[in-house]
Amino acid sequence: MFNLKKYRKKSPWILHYNAGSCNGCDIEILASLAPKYDLERFGVVNTGNPKQSDIFLVTGPVTLRSRERLVELYMQMPEPKVVVAVGSCSCTGGVFRDMYNVEDGVDRYIPVDVYIPGCAVSPELIIDGLVQGLEILEQKTKEMEKPLKLFKESTCEEGIVNRRDTALKVGKIDEKN
Ligand code: SF4
Numbered sequence: 001m002f003n004l005k006k007y008r009k010k011s012p013w014i015l016h017y018n019a020g021s022c023n024g025c026d027i028e029i030l031a032s033l034a035p036k037y038d039l040e041r042f043g044v045v046n047t048g049n050p051k052q053s054d055i056f057l058v059t060g061p062v063t064l065r066s067r068e069r070l071v072e073l074y075m076q077m078p079e080p081k082v083v084v085a086v087g088s089c090s091c092t093g094g095v096f097r098d099m100y101n102v103e104d105g106v107d108r109y110i111p112v113d114v115y116i117p118g119c120a121v122s123p124e125l126i127i128d129g130l131v132q133g134l135e136i137l138e139q140k141t142k143e144m145e146k147p148l149k150l151f152k153e154s155t156c157e158e159g160i161v162n163r164r165d166t167a168l169k170v171g172k173i174d175e176k177n
Helices: 004-008 024-033 067-076 088-092 123-145
Strands: 013-018 055-059 082-086 102-104 114-116 148-157 160-172
Touching (some): 013 024, 013 067, 024 055, 024 082, 055 067, 055 123, 082 123
Parallel strands (some): 013 055, 082 114
16 A cells, blocks of 8 residues: 655645745745755655645744634644744744734644744754654654544542443553553
């Protein structure tokens, strides 16, 4: 059977989204993809399709207009996925924080795995952040591969266990078992 997971780390596809940045960080992302820094040597492909992406690169603070798009794009990406906040604005809102049209950093709406602070972020830091992101992606892939087990849980009232009222719960099997 074709094992897609084996190749994910060798060729992660990224989705780049500007949530409201001044374009400074976006230009640095493009510079890191260009021949001088050549992020593509790690197999990175900048795709415009969230359904084919593994790593979500977000620049800029979240604005009132971009927040819905941000969450929609995140939801459309398949699991496992990694979110990288690129630049101080994306991490915390940065210089735009507390403006009337700015919400906050990206982690107010979606979970962030790697933070790359800086204004603007250098291509070297972006490459470092992506390499960190790849390691997290690998961990998440392994976590997803663990088999699932159904647990029975009984309710207990005043010390008496009610075995009729049981609920099935899904959990990961411990690695030791
Ligand atoms: S961190 Fe600096 S360069 Fe990047 S979007 Fe914010 S203001 Fe612009």
